[in-house]
Amino acid sequence: MKKVSVIGAGFAGLTVSLRLAQKGFEVDLYESSSRVGGLLGTDITDYGIAERAANALIRTEKADALFKELGLTPDLPLHSSKKRFLFRETPRAWPLNFLETLGFIARLLPKALRGKKNFKPHKGETLQAWGQRNIGPQATRFILGPAMQGIYGNDISGLSASLILGPLFSKKKKDRYKGLLTSPHGMQDLVDHLEVKLKEMGVKIHLNASANPKSLSGPVVIATSAEAASRLLTDSHASVAALLKQIRMSSLMSVTLFFNKAQESFKGFGCLIPRGYGLKSLGVLMNSYIFQGRNKTYNETWILGGVEEDALMELPDQEILKLLAEERHRILGHKESLVDYRINRWKKALPYYNLQLEETLKTIGQMAPTPDLYLHGNYLGGIGLSKILERSEMIAEEIANQYG
Ligand SMILES: Cc1cc2nc3c(=O)[nH]c(=O)nc-3n(C[C@H](O)[C@H](O)[C@H](O)COP(=O)(O)OP(=O)(O)OC[C@H]3O[C@@H](n4cnc5c(N)ncnc54)[C@H](O)[C@@H]3O)c2cc1C
Incomplete structure (x- = not known):
């Protein structure tokens, strides 16, 4: 049986290992920390669960299939989550006033009637510039900005429109979007099920272990962050390593607050803040x-x-709680008392989807193929879990075609 090595056991490494094992490969999965899951994980508290990073996956057919084969009954969003808020002085379901809405429609409609291709992002265009060009300044500031920054963790003035919106214009058949799904006990449960399944299929998981790609024979999948991938490849693939080193990493913090009383003024999925x-x-x-x-x-x-917010990650818990109490009061108008909290600081954990990344990925795509080396992870065009799952399937298919 042909052997494949996978380095990094976050969601990317776990799912590509699963798909490779299912294709009959002998898989060795190397993880430098003491647990699998990477960013994914769930803290159990006396007051309920707190997700460390992702709280759900976009529900595609591939995500549904993964849950089914792992024997996990997915938890689907409640009806109350259909309502979403955008902040403009206060949380609003629609943040534009009457005149702005008319302006928005007047700008959008003629373009929409001329076809989808009119909205295609230009090369080297930021999301902010794309928004100004297509939906106008108010809709860009109060709708597009907060929505995209909620996913990519950064202000749209630096984000690449091609990287983020480009896939919507590709001719590739797209997996249908059907809302969200998660595991009833949180994302750690999904990680646990993946780990059990991999072990059942004979995947060897090496914890507290890193492998030098140079010393491995056969195909190698590097499924770490861009920064870690750059370090791993310095000896064996210096030119790829140099490109990966240019990818800026951005810090993010998730703070789960448990209250003595529910706020009922705004019942919905949440509120995004421009x-x-x-x-x-x-x-x-x-x-x-x-x-x-x-x-x-x-x-x-x-x-x-965000990329400019590294200092925030260094604040002690009490200062973060004080800051959030003030901001929560300003945003939701509520001041309930806290009964517990969990703070997760993710320093330089996510790739910054900026114009530099657009250039870097283009250059990597134009390079001669590197035999036996496959790059995987959230910096390669999809930051979310469903996109990562899609790439896992694509990589396993490519390896099977090449070596199967
Ligand atoms: C706060 C937050 C909220 C999010 N919310 C969502 C959401 O709701 N939905 C969604 O779809 N996505 C969400 N995301 C994004 C998503 O969680 C990540 O993009 C995804 O988990 C990344 O998975 P990965 O496997 O690519 O990387 P990682 O999870 O970073 O895994 C990489 C692994 O490689 C290991 N590693 C590093 N170096 C080495 C080495 N030298 N040798 C061996 N192993 C190594 C690391 O220890 C780690 O386990 C969120 C992210 C954050 C931070």
Whole structure:
């Protein structure tokens, strides 16, 4: 049986190992920390669960299939989560006023009637410039900005429109989007099920272990962050390593707050917060209104961070809680007392989807193929778990075609 080595056991490494094992490969999975899952994980508290990073996957057919084969009954969002808020002085379902809405429609409609291709991003265009060109300044600031920053953790003035919106214009058949899904006990449960399945299939998981790609024979999948991949490849693939080193990493913090009383003024998925208000928070997830079983004690997860916010990661817990109490009061108008909290600081954990990354990925794509080396992870065009799963399947297919 042909052997494949996978380095990094986050969601990317776990799922590519699963797909490779299913294709009959002997898989060795190397993880430098003492557990698998990478960014994914769930803290269990006396008041309910707190997700460390992702709280759900986009529900595609591939994600549904993964849950089914792992024997996990997915938790689907509650009806209350259909309502979403955008902050403009206060949380609003629609943040534009009457005249702005008319302006937005007047700008959008003629373009939309001329076809989808009119919205295609230009090369080297930021999301902010794309928004100004296509939907106007107000919709860019109050809708596009907060929505994209909620996913990519950064202000849209630096984000690449091609990287983020480009896939919507590709001719490739797209997996249909059907909302979200998670595991009833949180994302750690998904990680645990993946680990059990891999072991059942004979995948050898090496914890507290890193492998030098140079010393491995056969195909190697590097499924770490871009930064770690650059370090791993310095000896064996210096030119790829140099390109990966250019990818800027961005810090993000998730803070789950458990309250003595639920806020009932805004019942929904959460609220996204545009820049320009002097607020550090990027958005809040109202967990108890999103998934069932998350209301043991009413709780919310606040997300903060970005490439310019490394200093925020160094603040002690009490200062973060004070900052959030002030911002929560300003945003939601509430001041309930806290009964517990969990803070996860992810320093330089996510790739910054900026114009530099657009250039770097283009250059990597134009390089001669590197035999036996496959790059995987959230910096390669999809930051979310469903995109990572899609890439896992694609890489396993490529390796099977080449070596199977
Ligand atoms: C706060 C937050 C909220 C998020 N919310 C969502 C969400 O709701 N939905 C969604 O789809 N996505 C979300 N994401 C994004 C998503 O969680 C990540 O993109 C995804 O988990 C990344 O998985 P990965 O396997 O690519 O990387 P990682 O999880 O970073 O895994 C990489 C692994 O490689 C290991 N490693 C590093 N170096 C080495 C080495 N030399 N040798 C061996 N192993 C090594 C690391 O220890 C780690 O385990 C969120 C992210 C954050 C931070």
